[in-house]
Amino acid sequence: MIASVGVVIPTRGDRPEQLRAATRAALAQAYAGSVDVVIVVDGASPEAVAEQVADVIAPKDSTAGHHRVRVLPNRLSPGLPGARNTGIDACDTDLIAFCDDDDVWLPGKLDAQVRRLADGAEFASCAIEVAYGSRRVPRLAGADHITVADLVRSRMVMVHSSTFVFRRGVLWADESSPAGQNEDWDLALRAAKRQPIAHVDRPLVRVGWGASHYVARWADRIAGLEWMLARHPELAVDARGAARVYGQLAFHNAAMGRRREAGRWALRTFAARLGEPRAPIALAVAAGLIPASAVLSLLHYRGHGI
Numbered sequence: 001m002i003a004s005v006g007v008v009i010p011t012r013g014d015r016p017e018q019l020r021a022a023t024r025a026a027l028a029q030a031y032a033g034s035v036d037v038v039i040v041v042d043g044a045s046p047e048a049v050a051e052q053v054a055d056v057i058a059p060k061d062s063t064a065g066h067h068r069v070r071v072l073p074n075r076l077s078p079g080l081p082g083a084r085n086t087g088i089d090a091c092d093t094d095l096i097a098f099c100d101d102d103d104v105w106l107p108g109k110l111d112a113q114v115r116r117l118a119d120g121a122e123f124a125s126c127a128i129e130v131a132y133g134s135r136r137v138p139r140l141a142g143a144d145h146i147t148v149a150d151l152v153r154s155r156m157v158m159v160h161s162s163t164f165v166f167r168r169g170v171l172w173a174d175e176s177s178p179a180g181q182n183e184d185w186d187l188a189l190r191a192a193k194r195q196p197i198a199h200v201d202r203p204l205v206r207v208g209w210g211a212s213h214y215v216a217r218w219a220d221r222i223a224g225l226e227w228m229l230a231r232h233p234e235l236a237v238d239a240r241g242a243a244r245v246y247g248q249l250a251f252h253n254a255a256m257g258r259r260r261e262a263g264r265w266a267l268r269t270f271a272a273r274l275g276e277p278r279a280p281i282a283l284a285v286a287a288g289l290i291p292a293s294a295v296l297s298l299l300h301y302r303g304h305g306i
Helices: 016-027 046-052 080-090 109-117 148-153 183-194 218-231 239-255 259-272 278-286 292-301
Strands: 005-011 035-041 067-073 095-098 103-105 123-132 135-139 165-167 197-208
Touching: 005 016, 005 080, 016 035, 016 046, 016 067, 016 103, 035 046, 035 080, 046 067, 067 080, 080 095, 080 183, 095 109, 109 123, 109 165, 109 197, 123 183, 123 292, 135 197, 148 183, 148 239, 183 197, 183 218, 218 239, 239 259, 239 278, 239 292, 259 278, 278 292
Parallel strands: 005 035, 005 095, 035 067, 123 197
Antiparallel strands: 095 165, 103 197, 123 135, 123 165
């Protein structure tokens, strides 16, 4: 029997055009099983959001299987993890998939990942195409499985929440994450600890950068990284992975004007791995030589983050 898929799309209701595109792309997947799209509204009116996407969610017959769309309020803790868990809880499908409201699934995404899950895997991801302005940059993993070691050594940006497809009842988003920061990285790590993640190394999701609700909330980012270090002690064991996290903490503190804290984390970065580039970048931001926003713009243009 072909697996049914519940697609959870959290939204605040403030990006109607992107939400319509995300919903339309999920419904347009050439997938033979049923697709149940659940749009979970966090902090806004579900009725207003339903109006925004009314032209997309109108019932229609599909030769690719039964598709439907529901718009629900977040019934759990406010924020992204609670919205995702509300969507999971509302689904009675075999599989759960995530998509952010500013990202778009590309043709063949769902079918390719479900085929990998049919081989016995619990959790699947795929490569992405980073969209920044008019730029399109593919980000590949160079592998067909993602392990805990991979996710400790590198954040693996292509293991993005909008690529997640997993068996329902296996995993939930952790609602204790500060402001929803890094809950997707945490979820991927917990999945990989159960068994390696099945990865389709083709860019099958277009991820929009530059419009995230969290892009410049430096204090939230700091809290999120500290939360990850406490939850996953192995992040401090791998020298390359530890240096990356410490370098990010140095950069975020520098962006907030906390020079002393930025310097302290930069020293820890150098101690973990001398060649980690985030430390000198953070020190340059702390010294006022370059704005943090300019650094992010340059990196995003190349399809990378800090």
